Amino acid sequence: MSSVTPYVMVDDATVFRAFLEQVFEAEVTDVVPLPTDPKRMIHAQAHIGDSSLFFADSGPDGGRCLSSPTEPVHVQLWSQVPDPEGAYERAITAGARPAAPVTVQADGSRMGGFVDPFGTLWWVTAPA
Known part of the structure; x- marks a missing residue:
């Protein structure tokens, strides 16, 4: 979901x-x-x-x-997806700029971020 x-x-x-x-x-x-x-x-x-x-x-x-690679970012979108690594890679391939690679967080969830070509900072995450 x-x-x-x-x-x-x-x-x-x-x-x-x-x-x-x-x-x-x-x-x-x-x-x-x-x-x-x-x-x-x-x-x-x-x-x-x-x-x-x-x-x-x-x-x-x-x-x-987390700081974004360009300023200013006022609205961020937090997206829970089944495969954050896949979403992150597809976004970079589609022209997004990396903000943070997908990594395992302290609670066991996985999260990473990118800035799309329109300047929106997206966080992709999957629960533990």
Whole structure:
């Protein structure tokens, strides 16, 4: 099964979180603070109804999930696919630029990223 989740980079994730909670009654989970500045977030997930939205603070100082090879990237798409390695290779063949090779993460999932020819940063992942 495949799915796509928007990943929004914002100037102030704390303010964005409050906005989502107020406007959409979102439940925010999986908040990961930036180790060097706990007031900033390198990842968070908002649950709005049956949908999810990932978000984080943007900025070249490491306050984003991972840096993209070109700036700026404001929206990232998180795609769960059965074969992230295959999707990654097909994307590079189709003209995408590598952002991060597919690697096994600490939780056993596999994840990698690329920037498509239109400037969108895609993350492809498969659960453990």
